[in-house]
Amino acid sequence: MPLDPATQKIRAFDQVGTRPLRPDGLDKVTGRARFGADATAPGMLVGRILRSPHAHARIRSIDATKAEALPGVKAVVTSKDFADRSDDLRDILVNIMARGKALYEGHTVAAVAATSASVARKALKLIKVDYEVLPHVTDVDLAMEPDAPLLHDDLITSGVEPVPTKPSNIARKIEFGHGDVDKGFAEADLVVEREFKTEATHQGYIEPHACLASVGSDGQGELWVCTQGHYMVRDVCAQLLGMDVSKLRVTASEIGGGFGGKTTVFIEPVALALSRKAGRPVKVVMTRDEVFRASGPTSSTSMRMKIGVKKDGRITALDALLKYQGGAFAGAPVDYGGMAGVACYDYPNIRVVGYDVVTNRPKQAAYRAPGAPMTAFAVESVIAEIADTLKLDPIEMRLKNAAKEGTKSAYGPTFGPVGLVETLKAAKAHPNYKVKLGKNQGRGIASGFWFNFGGQTCVSLNLNIDGTLALAVGTPDIGGSRASMCLMAAEELGIPYENVRAIIADTSSLGYNDVTDGSRVTFASGMATIHAARDAIKKLCGRAAKVWGIPEEAVVWEKGFAKPSGANAGNFEPMSLKELAANAAKTGGPIAGHYEYNAENAGPSFATHVVDVEVDPETGFTKVLRYLVCQDAGKAVHPSYVEGQFQGGAVQGIGWALNEEYIYGADGRLQNAGFLDYRIPVASDLPMIDTAIVEVPNPGHPYGVRGVGETSIVPPMAAVSNAVSHAVGIRLTESPMSPPRILKALGEQAARKAG
Amino acid sequence: MQYEAPATIDAAVGLLSKAQGLARVLAGGTDLLVQLKSGTLEPDLVIDIKRIPEMTKLVAENGGFRIGAAVPCAVLGENAAVRKLWPGVVEAANLIGSTQIQGRATVVGNLCNASPAADSVPAMMAANAIATVAGPNGKREVPVGDIATAPGKTSLAKGEIVTSVFLPSRPAHSGDAYLRFIPRTEMDIAVVGVGVSLTLGDDGVCKAARVALGAVAARALLAEDAAKAIVGTKLDEKALAKLAEAASAACRPIDDKRGTKEFRIKVAGVLARRAAEKALERARGK
């Protein structure tokens, strides 16, 4: 994408930067909005899924004859209903329906479609699965042991020379960095090395996965689904079911949260297969229990982090070993997570070695800045410990090493204009940083980074007869993006925000759009919207030119009006968008703007968080007293929704730090598959999350926009850990820092002090 | 599944006694409906007690209060007289779930669900509350601590139903309190719960005390040694330390997803002490 000259200077905006109501707001607060489970169809059946009760088991046979014979049962599907494949969709295929082995508790083994939920439930009980239970492993370190139970007997570690001859649970080894770490540590005055562990967490979206599939006897299918990317759903499902892509139309419902967890498929191909077999529409809605056991949580990790510094706090070297387990299939985000997790600083010497490991857990899915919070936890904890030891102000220590324009990142590229220094300065200047702390209280600082993504995008902007506009985008709105799109279209056209209405179009209405992920939508769909508006403006000027009988180039667009470009062009009254719309039929027909591209130069977003906590030394209970997010938005199109992203990421990170975790029993089964015992923070647990938007424009976007959705979850685990560590005087290295863990650490410290 | 909503206790007992298969009483349903929905329980008969007039009443009796089995916790919270006499019991009942849950949930349901972590139970045990049980052989009175026997199990015989819980009258200079530990601030299940009730003499010395612990054993426990540690004292530092120690010593917890053994034992002592201090303040009329 060529740089837009307009971004070279900071421009003034009429609408961008204001805070109008979101177009989907009323529907959501009144219950009119339609989510995944809200669709119905004539003759609809209920689909239910049979899941493995074992963490690891060979499936000797499945006998569904009794279930099929039960009145009301219209279809039963198993892996036999999906053709095997050997391409890169194979893991997805095996994940949505176990083939030969159940690889984790909750793994889909079969599914039924029946006339009612109770018949479907009965039918599941009638399916006889003969399992041979196998030894299992859920811990990343144990899974890497040479004698660990093996998940896949054909998994050969990639990235290792010479190529291993034997299979293992290690899918990949990665390594990146630059310089000479041994030399760097030799130059250091202080070297701190620590081991860290983080437990898996779930995105915790309030809406469970849900879809309504309908495949006709002519092979044409429709799917209504709650997803972050309906084009992805269409393409993956069509391939898994052997359908032409053109025969499957997918519509994205409103979405009750995704956070990355809805960037893949689980129930959708199963629902389509059931519908095809039954010849009736089939609705599948996961229960919360299924969401926890069988959708995608994050990786759990085990890490070693070593950082060397000079006396003044300047980093000389970083050496990291990162082990991420990603559930039953390869793909733990140790690569991007590791790269992002170390990205905040300028290292003369750095080496990061990472392992992507499989275990008997559900396949991990993306979760906001996938993989970054864990490595950042390790980096920022060691940085905090160094600052404490050297008695340096933690913000000054970070400023000394902060990545800025021209810094060569550990993952390769050299940064353009970025805002880490600005977020650190904003944090230092904020009143929260100056509050005096009391007894049992501690303050924690941490910074964070996420790359951000552009990706394939296609939008269409159609002018209605009354001068209002319909904007069709193909990226599901998971955080208020429709409001931002409308603001950008209105800004370009110079018309009121209310005159633009954005919808998420179905897969047959627009060209391909990548999933809503990578913090890409306000950046990429937003830029496409701007270009589509400019395309429309060009056509509008053409129509005015036609009416006035002057050349197209002699017409300019200004604040909602076509105008002659100057006195030479002729003396005509400006023509409003409304007039142009009303006359469109006479001047050449409908007017629309389009844009499709593969967006680049997303521009990373950095953040710095400051948190104060108070720990009850007798119970280990942590109360978050105040929390500040300072983050670079490039340009905040709708500041309220930017702040919402900052706050949401911080809250999810606080949960990850303090209480959220996947708890496995010795039997390899998840112990806490519900919101009672999987403890996300409730409103009363939290203070208002304070925010400070920093704006260092991204040269890759006409308005300077950077994505903001993910960076906000990167610092919290480290920031909270640093605060708790300061409050109790013990360095904590494992998440979650739950009360039993804190109290245990306090007890051990007391025992040490007692001698 | 058959659903019945009888209008009298006798009718309810009759239905329960004759029931074939699994029968369950439905009060607020905040436990039962969750169990039905998740499929962990599939009863053949559900008997709703909310249409039985005397079960829905909260009445003053002999200086104390009788709480009908269908009285929601919110009604307890709104009753100033009950709040004044047994603030600890009311605060326990008003910790259950949330405002919405309390609009339905009952203390008798909390008791009969027989969760070791039930919040109102240690508070009611500390208050020496008595449950009235109706059955095919008439009525009997049972201390609330004897209803639950193990997680999910009660001492109620077939056909028996708890009709009410009686909170007794109490002497002047009495106070009670309930505290629980949860890792969050609401919508959670007690990892440890402690109820303390005590009465002071005119000289400020503790004349009587009851301490009950929740979530630290298969059912709520009366910690008699913990109570003894403060009786005859002015709840000075030493007595409170002894109380905490005795409360910890009474625990028989397990390690589970909600907390470790060592955590529960330690925190039971901490909360016993804090609850005693709170009860003391109330007894002193502060």
Ligand SMILES: Cc1cc2nc3c(=O)[nH]c(=O)nc-3n(C[C@H](O)[C@H](O)[C@H](O)COP(=O)(O)OP(=O)(O)OC[C@H]3O[C@@H](n4cnc5c(N)ncnc54)[C@H](O)[C@@H]3O)c2cc1C
């Ligand atoms: C979101 C949520 C949060 C919760 N939070 C808490 C909490 O913080 N603390 C806590 O302790 N609990 C909590 N609970 C559990 C529940 O709300 C309480 O246990 C409540 O007091 C149960 O009362 P109920 O009237 O709803 O019981 P029901 O569900 O109607 O009944 C519970 C059980 O007791 C039996 N039963 C009921 N009445 C009688 C009777 N009269 N005679 C014989 N058997 C009877 C029923 O058959 C059933 O087995 C929570 C539940 C939910 C859904």
